[in-house]
Amino acid sequence: MKGKETLLFFLIVAVIAGAVFVATNGVSLGAFELKSAGEMLNLGLDIEGGVVVVYEAKTEETGTDLERTMEQTKQVIGKRVNELGLTEPIITLQGENRIRIELPGVENPEDAIDVIGQTALLQFVLVTGDLPAMEGMDIAAIEYEPILTGTNVADAFVSQGQYNEPVVSLKFDAIGKELFFEGTSKAIDNPEKKGQIAIVLDQEIISAPYTEIVISDGEAYIQGSFTFDSANELALLIRGGALPVELEEIQTSVIGPTLGIDSLNSAINAALVGLALLVVYMLIYYRIPGFIATIALGLYGLIVIYAMIGFNATLTLPGVAGIVLSLGMAVDANVIIFERLKEEIHTGKSLRASINSGFHRGMRTIIDSNVTTFIAAIILFAFGEGPIKGFAVTLMIGIVSSMFTAVVVTKSLLKLSLGFSDRKKHYGSRG
């Protein structure tokens, strides 16, 4: 019986130690390859480096109008980001009128912001004054009347005109079709039967074609002395510039790639030193239970990391704080049990009885303290934002795995360890 218990004890230890090894180093056996946990874990931009920009829409719209506008804005920004060829961008709407863009590992972060952030409010306006509009002019210089905005432009592309010359074709959506019909009607509603429409990007006139007809089918083309390139450029501006609303950059965070990696490496090394100190202390203070706690903490770490990977959660610096805190609580669970164990031994009970009642009484404390903290974590998750959420997620995962390892691993190993040691001194009792 004793031999079996000892064997099982070391088997569990070996399995957990093996799993920790695999998680840190990864394995490859022939065709089978398992990446290390570190490589699989999503790292937050504050750790890995990258850009976070939050824009706020400058608009009076509310309710469903605002929702629609924000959704369109998100799509346009998505397009721009894709054209930059950035990997794994995350674009989310925040609150009612904000949009958050996260670009991990981008090389020239400031340039990227420049491209994405070009607010580029696109408008089609009817020139109403005597002064004709000209390319490159500021819109403030002319008198005009708005017709439609970039929202209503469905597409813009280069095609060929009558004489095979490059022209810019425009397609409007249903509303745009109506608005453009009204606009062109007004444009020719004068003795000359001719009017000028200016296309304005961020206050600057980028094209100023004349129309002599009413356009009612929602399709138009701009002809002029275009080369293919200049036509394409205009089409691109109209297409990409079609942000339905003006955006203001209200929060930016750029972590240069070297800063992120420096931080990460130094944090990992420091954490390893700290963990080593922790293990040494536990071994000296609690002996066999200290060793058991180390194994339990190993499993705790595995569960936390693989749960993060499983939930596809992102590890941020506040998340690390949550892990550190729950690590403290995992150690705490073990310490509470061991201290109770010592007390029980002092009352003169046998080791086996002490383990049982020490564990039983310790568990009540552990459950109350963990549940209280877990409640806090749930609330922080529900009401918090950004960094607070990140903290709450790792804290919740950490609490659950620390409870689990304390209940299952610490208890089983404590009992099994009786197979090779029956000396109370080995359980931290100095009495």
Place this chain on the structure above:
Amino acid sequence: MKTVTIAKKYKLWFAISTAVIVLGIVLFIMNGLNLGIEFTGGTLMQIDLQQTVPVDEIKELLSTYELDPEVVHAGTEQNEIIIKTKQSLANEERLAIYQELMTSYGVDENAIRGTEQVGPSVGAEIRNRALLAVAIAAIAMLLYVSVRFETVFGLAAIIALIHDVLILLSLYAIFRITVNSSFIAAVLTIVGYSINDTIVVFDRIRENVKREKGTHFEIADISIGQTISRTINTSLTTLFVIGSLYFLGVSTIKEFALPLLIGVLVGTYSSIFIASPVWALLRHKIKSKDAYSSK
């Protein structure tokens, strides 16, 4: 079991804490908190110039931008500079400043270490949301502790929690530590750690109330004594990890670990020296020994 006299000396601990908090409040009124740009709005730019450049030289170079910046050195060899301004600079302005620095000191874009920009309205919002979340969490914990233990325990735990947050704020005011986003992590750590620690002692008090005879202060002291090695061991081991992060980490990690370090220390202190004495005092004032939860 160790015999301790802590709860009985509650006046001493309350005096110490009050002194720290009063000092904090005085300094807070005089100087205010050293708020980071996350809370005031502003811009922070960090660049590696690959040489130690005097602060005044940078200020001189950037004087045309009228930023009134705070310039500090960073990095292991002090080759990096951090420029902080209360102004929320748009991307073009930031690019222009970087460009100016890059041409002046012959470095390229890879030298840019990081940028933070926060609009003025956002700061207050971040703060308010964080405060709201923490307040709701505190109320929920109060409810749970009141149900599982007894209202007086819940009250004492929350008083200890408020104490912790006040001490934390005072330390930030006294040592002029920058209140940035790590501060929120610190508050959260205190909330979690302090409550966890406090519950462990309260759990023992709850048990002892039914078994031991004596005043509330004596019962509190017995309970603190029984749990003190657990409290110390847990705090020590946690501090090993956070302390390593603080002492061995680079500046960003240091900045992040410091509030956690303070959080754990204050949380440990309050669970021993504040929470249990407050419980004993409250109980003593109520003078009824019959309302203990038997759960």
